[in-house]
Amino acid sequence: MADEPLVLGIETSCDETGVGIVRGTTLLADAVASSVDTHARFGGVVPEIASRAHLEAMVPTIERALKEAGISARDLDGISVTAGPGLAGALLVGVSAAKAYAYALNKPLYGVNHLASHICVDQLEHGPLPEPTMALLVSGGHSSLLLAPDITNDVRPLGATIDDAAGEAFDKIARVLDLGFPGGPVIDRLAKEGDPAAIAFPRGLTGSRDPAYDFSFSGLKTSVARWIEAKRAAGEEVPVRDVAASFQEAVVDVLTRKAVRACKDEGVDHLMIGGGVAANSRLRALAEDRCERAGIRLRVPRPGLCTDNGAMVAALGAEMVARGRPASDLELSADSSLPVTDTHVPGAHDHDHVHEISKDNLYS
């Protein structure tokens, strides 16, 4: 098996058509076509629009990635693709393309987990992942704390959001404030000019009897909306910058506090943060600060690798090849609710007993 496998990865779980190419832990190409602008006027990702855009962008994005990497598809050691979780129709475009590509080139195919890919992408930035790695994944679709002893076949969920994802809360508050979609970047920008201590918004699930690693952002969202409505009802101007800063502080305070606690409880000295919300500057700064005080090394990929992309899928695919994990078969299907414990989807005749290993320490 190649030490530094050359792998092409395809990601279509949401609104980005991503194709990445890596050699081992080295990034060679990261081509992305996004349909985010088309969704903006709807205030959220419209699944059918995303699927149509994936079909249009798929082959051109593969060809662009190959050109960018300067390699021939014949030299690839494998093709990997996000098999789930994600939007069913969107995933299916990528999975179908990956299967056709792998079949046409006679290369092994690896259907991999989107969340595990978000963690694995950091290998392209900071080298091989320590084992185990603690990961905090935060985006518009997920907010989870994951313990990963082996990113290719053992990822354990410690906690997750019980209602909204963190990124969803950013989008909703941005909508209440008429700031447009997506909400993350604009709130981050406005918050820099606001006072994070101006308004004491609640920190969800931080009571002593609450689950230690789960998150809840729905109460926070309601509380912020109510505060804004009260201002408006009183005919007062809404201090948008202070609201943005105080809301953002409430989110990142809980995220970092719980992540650091999980590291301490599990005796893990590394914390990886990934997903679109990892691009948030305040989250990065506060995590840096708290990790340093706790003696934890923080690993956060650059923003372009935190959002959905093909490179992360290629990174995990390369690790699958390097560790000799079984390939998927031609029946591989997209699974919109693929559990995070299924780091990949091996073929029916070639199981490696992932489930037996990871039952220990499973959260729900």
Added chain:
Amino acid sequence: MLLLAVDTATPAVTVALHDGTSVVAESGQVDARRHGELLLPAVDRVLAEAGVKLDAVTDVVVGVGPGPYTGLRVGLVTAATFGSALSVPVHGLCTLDGLAYAAGRAGLQGPFAVATDARRKEVYWARYDDPRTRVTGPAVDRPADIAGQLAGLPVVGAGAVLYPEAFPDAREPEHVSAGALAALAAERLAAGAELLPPQPLYLRRPDAQVPKNYKVVTPK
């Protein structure tokens, strides 16, 4: 010439190999929910039956619909990816044209119509003067709204079977076959005709609910 044809625009997942003269091997399965799983294994079976490898294929032909979206895209993206990987041309054909051509082979001369299931109580349909000549459509409509203008015409395809009140004279075949699609493509290519680009005929705009203004949460 070795054509590989696929069509996933309808509940049928169908694949055929055509050598320019006749169909060499063909597969057809009807399962509206498993296009993604079934297509590649079917391609593999058809090639194995013909005893050739994919890289022997000179042209890819794909049914571009109209069809319900999710399944339709499986065939289109598979065809486009094969085309890119093998550096061979990818040709599109209207799926309803394939059905019309197959009806002709089964003895129907025309005029007639073709109708497939568009779900939501609608059909995708087109009207033909003869098995090779489409004169109206494709379009998507409620059966009752087009029953009048198609009165007296035989109607080919699952759309006719589903709505016997609107289309009393249903004719075979019910399902699309890639073999017919490939034969039609081979005929048109040999005649130097242009086929369609391999792009989907959705005939409907995406369902895009614009989220309502955010809900007021303060109790009244």
